[in-house]
Amino acid sequence: MNMMGKNRVRAIFVGNRKVGKTDLIRALQGKVIRKGDIEITEWPVETNLTAHLWDFSAHVCENGAYRFFLRAGCVYVLVIDAGSPDGNPNQTAEDQLEYLSAFDADARTPVLLVANKWDKTLKEDRYRCLCKDYPNIQGFYPLSSSPEYRDRFVHELAIFETALVEQLRKTAENQPRFSDNQLTVIKALRQASQQDSFLEKHLFDELCRQQGIDEKQREDFLDLLDQSGEIIYLPNLYRLYDFNNYLLNSSWLTHGAHRILHENALRHRHGIGIVHWDEVKLILTHYTTTDEQGNTLSYPEKRLRFFVRVMEEFGIFYPSRDAPNGKWIVPALLPGDRPERLDFEHGGALRFDFRFETSLPRHVFNLFIVEHYTDIHNQQVWQRGIYLKNRIWPDTKALADVDYQAGVLSMEVTGPHVDLYFPELYASVLKILKRIPKLKCKQFLYMNESALIRGKSSGKDAHANFEEFLKGKAAGKYEHVCGLGTYDVQKVLHSTPRDMDRGLDVSIREGTEKKSPTERDSINTIAAVVSAIAGVMTTIITIINSEVFLDLWASDFNPFISGAWASGIKALFGGVAVFLVLWVTLRYILRQLRNIWLRLRRWVSDFRHWFSLISKSLIDK
Ligand SMILES: Nc1nc2c(ncn2[C@@H]2O[C@H](COP(=O)(O)OP(=O)(O)OP(=O)(O)O)[C@@H](O)[C@H]2O)c(=O)[nH]1
Ligand SMILES: [Mg+2]
Structure with a gap:
């Protein structure tokens, strides 16, 4: 590869809507080269280095569709609204950071954390702690980017600009440069994207051949094109499903996702967050639109498999276990609020908590929903909770929900077969957590009042560290001392003596893969x-x-x-x-x-x- 060519690095600005992403990019005074769902500003950093600043429109941020474009080899600028009077900007930032790290296994992609609208706040400490928890945060930049405050914050803006330039330079150093021939291909790709959002592989190969880019260099070139956002190239997906068309226009994905997620019929008819293949076809095949540059976006049936696979890859859709090719669970389409009336009997239920030391990523609970959705009781599932009734064991029910602010996933299980259902649910959470080893959490089992043998009741919140509880049980102890009381181990686990050695131990072995x-x-x-x-x-x-x-x-x-x-x-x-x-x-x-x-x-x-x-x-x- 010609190392004398030009470097282009992407800086992706992420953050909730109206936090001031666009104002911040405007403050850097680049030239807008592309508009639409994604506005791209070209910002000359130095002679041989140009930055492309990616700014997503509000609906792309809202749907989480910006995930399609997160890649290693970029610089992320995470913007939070420091002046927000309500909500928890720290939590919002943590959610975003989790998304960012989900696409960056080594946590190497640098993140600059910008607390915008600093004119409205002075509470610095509450953000700085984020930098300790997320080592890829390179710096914290409190500032105000709107034109009316830029003069007052000129110094802070300059500090941010210098830091951004430094990160862009560092990122560019590790990247091969585009040669003149490759730049010619890019020009042709941009032209082609006006006719069709996709380019057939053989045409791409032909373009490369004409410019002397041989087959060996082509894979690297595709990676580079993907990093710079010219092509959406996801090698695993392409290889696995044998896709042979490259997506040239990123708006094709964001528009399609928006269309599905905001389809009224889907929202109202199901209200339970399920999309069928026929509906995807119905909604998208007749949909043709143009983006702001006049490029046609059409969704013929032959392209829709690619569409759903990308949605799956980025966690917008989750294939259902019973029909992975024809039915998807879409968390964003689930009702946001907990149903007003839930007939779950809390009294006597086995209660269990997973408490996360860092924040609890949203896809953990989404995957839990996917795993158990066939047990959903009366369609009672919402974005933060699920009510289950086991199909095999009669009258055995569970209620699971998440509190993202506190970082807790809670479960309650009740009914005659708690001893069987609880291990199943527990094992499925462990299976999901195993995929994210850096996530640390502690597990707590609540002590049932009826299991109290001696001592004063310590209330319904008496709980035990589950690991210690299990150690005691494995050592043959039938009593557990906790809080002010001593509890009957069998009763806490809702098990009879004969159940003590099965179910739970089996599930724990599955979860930890250790021989118990x-x-x-x-x-x-x-x-x-x-x-x-x-x-x-x-x-x-x-x-x-x-x-x-x-x-x-x-x-x-x-x-x-x-x-x-x-x-x-x-x-x-x-x-x-x-x-x-x-x-x-x-x-x-x-x-x-x-x-x-x-x-x-x-x-x-x-x-x-x-x-x-x-x-x-x-x-x-
Ligand atoms: N007080 C104050 N207001 C700001 C600041 N920066 C932006 N705003 C205001 O916040 C609002 C949103 O700013 P934008 O830059 O459009 O925010 P955005 O994140 O691009 O918004 P979306 O594209 O809709 O997601 C506008 O009304 C701005 O005037 C700031 O530093 N201080
Ligand atoms: Mg904006």
Whole structure:
């Protein structure tokens, strides 16, 4: 690659609507080169380095559709409204930072945190702590960008500008430069995007060939084009589904997403956040529009698979487990508010919290909804909560919700099969969290009042660190001391003694993938108990069968029991012994069969999951 060419680096300005992103970009005095859902301002940094400042329109920010364009190799400028009287700008910033880091596995993409509208506030400390939690934040810049305050904040604006230039330079140093030939291709791509939002792969190859860009260089060139926003190129997606058209016009995605998310019929008819393939087709195939530069945006059916895959890739849609190719859950279409009436019985329910040390990313709960949506009770699901009724175990219900401000995901499970349903829900959260190892959370189990054995009740908020609770349980403790009281471990877990070694331990093993000794220990214990009982019974039978024993019963020492009585007692003892041995063995066999059944169900569900994934990729091909 020609290292003498020109460098273009993208700075992406993100933040909620009306925080002052556009004013901040205007303050940098670049030249607007493209308008539409994404306004791109060209800002000359130095002779060989031009920055493209990307500014998203309000609806793109609102839908979260700016996620399509977040890439490593950019600089992010996160703008928050420091003057906002209500809400929690810190929380908003954390949500945005989570989104940013979701597309940057190494957390290397630099972020400049701008607290705009500083003219309205002086509370600096509450933002600075964010810099400690997110190491990719390079600096914190309180300022005011609107024209009326620019004179007052000229110094602060200059500090921000210098920092931005430094980050752009650093980013450019790690990037190959565009050669003149490549710039010619870019020009042609821009022209082509006016005719059609997509360019067929063979035409792109032809353009490259004409400019002497050989096949070996083409993959790097595509990455570079994607980083600079000229083409949307997502290699994994293209490879997996064999897409052979490159998307040239980013507005095609933002317009399509906006159209689906704001389709009235969808919002009102379902109100439960589900979109079917037929609806995607119906809404988009007849939709043709032009963006602000006069480019035509059309959505023929052959392009819609690409559309939904990109939506899935960026967490706007989630494929439903039962029909991953035909039905999607769209969290943004779920009702925002908790239903007024929920008939969930809180009394006696098993309560559990995942408390996050950093913020709780939104996709964690979205994935939880996707995982359990077939159990949704009376369509009672909203953006922050879900009411479930298990389809297999009768009358067993769960209520799960999130408090983003406090960073807590809570669950309550009630009904006769809590001991089975809770492990299932718990395991699914662990499975989701496993994908985001940097997320730290603590788990707390609440103590049920009815499980109090001794001591003063410590109220409904008495809880235990779940890890310690489990350690105690694994060590065979049947009591847990917590707060002012001592609690019955079995009752807290809603389990009977026979349940103590299954369900929960199985789910924990699945979640942590560590071999828990508990199940093995309990099987050993059962085996030991069975052999002990059998041993005792054999001894009794041997004794009552022995001549000495019979003689003793029949002797003068025993005036009350005759020989006939003695044989009767012998038969009774023998019968009880055989019954006990059979009973214990049968229970053990039944329990093992039940474990096998649970395992089989899990395998079947895993198999269905993998099968649907494979069929999904085959159908797309
Ligand atoms: N007081 C004050 N108001 C500001 C400042 N910066 C911007 N505003 C006002 O905030 C409003 C939104 O500014 P924009 O720059 O359009 O915000 P935006 O983030 O681009 O908004 P959207 O594109 O709609 O998401 C306008 O009314 C501005 O005048 C500031 O520093 N101080
Ligand atoms: Mg704006």
